[in-house]
Each structure stands twice: as structure tokens, then as C-alpha cells.
Amino acid sequence: MADERTPRLTYFAGRGFAEPIRLALVAAGIEYTDNYLETRDDFLQLIKDGKLMFKQVPLLEIEGKTLIGGEPILRFVCRRGRLDGKTDEEKTKIDMLTMGAKDLAWPNIINSKFDEVQVSKEKCEEDIKSAFRECRQRYLPVFEKVLSESSSGFLVGESLSMADIMVFDALAYVKEIPELQPLLADFPRCAAFIEHFSNQPMIKAYLASPRRHPPTDTKHATDVCRILGWLT
Ligand SMILES: N[C@@H](CCC(=O)N[C@@H](CS)C(=O)NCC(=O)O)C(=O)O
Incomplete structure (x- = not known):
């Protein structure tokens, strides 16, 4: 059961930089929740709260840490799950x-x-x-x-x-x-x-779940651009 200690991944309701992180969390057996950005205010609030070092997502809140960046987060999760190689x-x-x-x-x-x-x-x-x-x-x-x-x-x-x-x-x-x-x-x-x-097995269950999003389509790209303030 998810509670306030459950790692929380903040991104859009699509793949992008977050998807390899989600796959790594699943492969590492780390339970997490998705926090989807839906509005521009959601995004601006994270900046106001000082959570986004470079004013960009993805963001992973885990073990009391605030981690940002597609690759840094992916590498962190892979180290935790020993998915980063043996030698x-x-x-x-x-x-x-x-x-x-x-x-x-x-x-x-x-x-x-x-x-x-x-x-x-x-x-x-x-x-x-x-x-x-x-x-x-x-x-x-x-x-x-x-x-x-x-x-x-x-x-x-x-x-x-x-x-x-x-x-x-x-x-x-x-x-x-x-x-x-x-x-x-x-x-x-x-x-x-x-x-x-x-x-x-874990990946199969994830891919069959509603948490797996399709590739970005025009509507999703438009939504993301609006949230990021890239469209007038
Ligand atoms: N180098 C960063 C790039 C992240 C990035 O560009 N995120 C986009 C969303 S996919 C963003 O938040 N852009 C907001 C902005 O650049 O103002 C990473 O690897 O995470």
C-alpha cells in the first residue's frame, strides 16, 4: 500500500524522460506513485517549492531526497536495484x-x-x-x-x-x-x-497496466507544451 514514504515520480502522463525511470523502478521492485502534472500551476508550484533544481522535470522524491534529471534519477534507481553492472x-x-x-x-x-x-x-x-x-x-x-x-x-x-x-x-x-x-x-x-x-514478469505486468502510456501523440505534446508555457 502506498503511503507518504512511497517514492513519488513527478512528470507528465506520458513516457518521455520518465519512462526509463518507471521501468527501472519496476525492474528494481521499488513501489512508487506517479504524480502527473496536469496544469501550468502544478509545474509553477514545484518551482516555487524549490523542488526543481533546473526548473525541469522529471522529479523523484525518495528516501527524503529530492532528485531531478532523467539520467541522474535513472542511475540512482539502477544502483539501488543493482541494475548497473557487476564489474x-x-x-x-x-x-x-x-x-x-x-x-x-x-x-x-x-x-x-x-x-x-x-x-x-x-x-x-x-x-x-x-x-x-x-x-x-x-x-x-x-x-x-x-x-x-x-x-x-x-x-x-x-x-x-x-x-x-x-x-x-x-x-x-x-x-x-x-x-x-x-x-x-x-x-x-x-x-x-x-x-x-x-x-x-514484473515488466510484463507493468506494460499491461494503465501506467504504461502510448508514444506521444499531438494532443499529449500540446498538453505538455501548455504546462511548460511553450505555447501562447
Ligand atoms: N537534462 C534534463 C532535461 C529535462 C527536460 O528538458 N525536461 C523538460 C520536460 S521533458 C522540462 O521540464 N522542461 C522545462 C523547461 O525547460 O523549461 C534531464 O535529463 O532531465
């Missing part, structure tokens, strides 16, 4: 794959709907085309090769790590965005990895 070599490999997955997902895929709202539909389409090229040429070949060398089905070592969380987060967009989905036919190990990760 120096594993930790470094996990960090490199985590960076690659973030670079795949953020500039072109996750930002595309925000570009549609703030720039134009054409810009959004260009982002997705660019994402397709980057996936094919730069990122999916790497994930495919690393997975081909894995005996556990996970990217690094014998168990689930932060690398799996970030790569799953990125590949799930590839699977769910119709223009990107055909890529998976050429990268069967990436396709199998999505299934393998999704079938881990």
Missing part, C-alpha cells in the same frame, strides 16, 4: 549502450511530436525520416551485434540492466511507430529482444 567492464558497456539508446530515441523520435506542435507537420515527418536512417545505419546494427553475442538474451552480462531498459525504451518506439516498424524485419535479434524484455 567495471560491464558498467562501462552499460553506460555506452545507454547513451546510444538515448541518442536514438530523443532527438528525432521523442521530439518529433513536439516539433509538429511547435514547428510544423513537415518538421515532424523529417524527424521520423531521419530517425529511420539513424536506426538503420547507426544504432540497430550495434544492438543486433551485441545481442548476437549474448547468451542471456540481455545486452550486458547475465541479467537485466540499465542498458536493457534504455534500449527497450528506444526499440519500443521503433515497434510502435508505423513508419519505423518495418526496420525490425531486418534486425530480428532486436525484435526478439523486445519480446524477451517485455516478458520479464
